[in-house]
Amino acid sequence: MRASQATVERAVHCSGIGLHSGVDVAMSLQPAPPGHGIRVRRTDVAPGTGEVPCDLAHVVNDRLSTVVGNSHGVTVATVEHLMAALAGMGIDNALAMLDGPEIPAMDGSAAPFVELIERAGIEEQDTPRRAIRLRKPVTVRRGEACISMTPADAFSIDFRIEFDSPVIARQEMSIAFANGAFVDDIAPARTFGFIDEVDRLREAGFALGASEDNAIGIDRQRVVNRDGLRFDDEFVRHKILDCVGDLYLAGAPILARIVAARSGHAANHDLLRAMFADEDSWAWYEIPRGENGAGALTAVAAAG
Numbered sequence: 001m002r003a004s005q006a007t008v009e010r011a012v013h014c015s016g017i018g019l020h021s022g023v024d025v026a027m028s029l030q031p032a033p034p035g036h037g038i039r040v041r042r043t044d045v046a047p048g049t050g051e052v053p054c055d056l057a058h059v060v061n062d063r064l065s066t067v068v069g070n071s072h073g074v075t076v077a078t079v080e081h082l083m084a085a086l087a088g089m090g091i092d093n094a095l096a097m098l099d100g101p102e103i104p105a106m107d108g109s110a111a112p113f114v115e116l117i118e119r120a121g122i123e124e125q126d127t128p129r130r131a132i133r134l135r136k137p138v139t140v141r142r143g144e145a146c147i148s149m150t151p152a153d154a155f156s157i158d159f160r161i162e163f164d165s166p167v168i169a170r171q172e173m174s175i176a177f178a179n180g181a182f183v184d185d186i187a188p189a190r191t192f193g194f195i196d197e198v199d200r201l202r203e204a205g206f207a208l209g210a211s212e213d214n215a216i217g218i219d220r221q222r223v224v225n226r227d228g229l230r231f232d233d234e235f236v237r238h239k240i241l242d243c244v245g246d247l248y249l250a251g252a253p254i255l256a257r258i259v260a261a262r263s264g265h266a267a268n269h270d271l272l273r274a275m276f277a278d279e280d281s282w283a284w285y286e287i288p289r290g291e292n293g294a295g296a297l298t299a300v301a302a303a304g
């Protein structure tokens, strides 16, 4: 696992439509100093009011996507796929300049953000990196969702989903994030939605930018996208992607094994809240220099 904090080497740009807002947005991902964390700065609001840290304390809504906001009432929607890419690439510090209310959906996965970071390059900073070391198990339940974490030397996720749809049905995946597993197996998995829910969502002001270009559409018996799925179990892979992004709102990589059933943004955040609420359950862990324990600890770096 990388022992130094890291940022992007140079500014890189992307643009696209917001999945829920339907607004065209442009984003530039820029380097940031050690200790800065991940922040978004809205450039379309009054000067001095647009900066929003992407951390748990600033989550203001997590019903359909993860929305962060600040005390000026400025919000940024759908940060989770960008956060997953930053986690997966081991980026601690970055500033995303954004000219609208939502991170661009791109293709509905984290792969375009991974490519963006690869294009920027990764710069190691001369400051030690910290992880959160879990010290005892934490479990939360919320409706049908259950998610827990147990102490471990590396970050891993075991995720199960069950939908009342023959297209998804029951899917389960365990992943240890070693050897680029996030980039290859999780980042390309796209978000998904049910066609018969789209009208209701749009009336409520959501999914206004959703299309076949940025989401998997599910009809009663089939996937409607012309090119089909990227993985047979793309749905559970995307849920893992969301979980990686949501848990990175902790502000550091977490050394724990995550076991989740039917979890989503709200329960993922609840898990972090439960951990932070019990100060005996975790501790900061400074990642030792010269550590090259290949498998386990490298895996954590890959998972963020």
Ligand SMILES: [Zn+2]
Residues within 6 Å of the ligand: 080, 081, 191, 238, 242
């Ligand atoms: Zn998602």
